[in-house]
């Protein structure tokens with residue numbers, strides 16, 4: 001495929017007209033050179049060569065089945081765990097919306113949720129239905145697709161503890177269903193094939209008292225507000241906790257609390273959170289992260305792994 005023109009306008013060759021004529025039955029919106037920064041918490045980065053918002057799962061499967069194999073596909077959720085590099089993302093970027101935003105309470109204390117449903121809405125639906133075990137989703141500011149891919153977890157709960165099955169579409173347009181075991185979950189990692197775009201999940205909890213679950217969710221809200229810079233432009237925890245260690249302690253010990261590159265800073269409040277003070281570029285953010293990794297390696301001999309996902313190309 002054609003490569004990005006890496007100039008200051010950060011635009012890619014427009015592939016949309018050719019794709020539209022090759023995929024005449026496509027129903028969702030397909031936009032050329034659509035800015036991605038507004039779709040992420042960090043508010044940085046370049047455009048998607050083409051941004052696709054499918055109408056529903058069949059529309060997504062149609063795109064993936066007919067899109068030339070050499071065009072890369074990347075999926076984004078609510079962008080709360082994402083750095084989009086300054087040169088943007090070549091190929092097609094998929095973002096799920098309205099057609100993937102239903103929740104349904106089912107028998108057996110189960111909840112079925114579309115991949116575009118914010119985690120907090122699933123937590124709330126479970127609370128109202130008297131389903132305990134999903135309150136942890138209150139603490140994660142992404143949507144269900146991101147929770148499935150990241151094995152999102154907070155306050156003692158993880159996606160893997162509650163998931164019954166996930167549904168998705170692979171790069172060739174095949175519908176796939178994965179049981180909990182087939183997701184091969186470990187800490188902040190999902191071993192399901194990387195090309196799968198999740199479309200829906202079924203979670204199970206246990207009977208619970210709605211008032212008690214509401215109180216648990218309130219506690220999570222309070223604790224987050226007290227300990228995390230949740231009103232900042234951030235991506236949550238930058239690095240995974242290495243086995244038996246806390247990333248923030250290693251970062252602190254390396255003297256990196258408050259460290260800055262341009263307008264990117266390791267938060268003073270929670271030093272494993274990297275924040276954009278306003279004018280940071282994706283390059284500033286990534287350079288700061290790599291600087292921290294180097295300093296932690298030097299001081300503690302621990303190689304930190306990025307938890308935040310980085311997509312796209314540098315300028």
Ligand SMILES: Cc1cc2nc3c(=O)[nH]c(=O)nc-3n(C[C@H](O)[C@H](O)[C@H](O)COP(=O)(O)OP(=O)(O)OC[C@H]3O[C@@H](n4cnc5c(N)ncnc54)[C@H](O)[C@@H]3O)c2cc1C
Nearest residue numbers: 077078079080081142143145146147149152153154198236
């Ligand atoms: C203030 C703050 C606090 C946070 N606290 C926590 C926390 O306590 N615990 C925690 O686990 N995380 C936390 N995070 C990180 C983040 O919210 C989670 O990783 C979340 O699950 C990401 O979901 P998202 O929709 O924003 O995904 P994105 O950030 O858009 O994407 C993250 C990854 O998921 C993939 N993805 C997204 N949607 C799909 C899909 N439909 N199918 C397949 N792959 C998909 C993307 O390709 C990417 O690799 C925090 C983030 C912030 C900003």
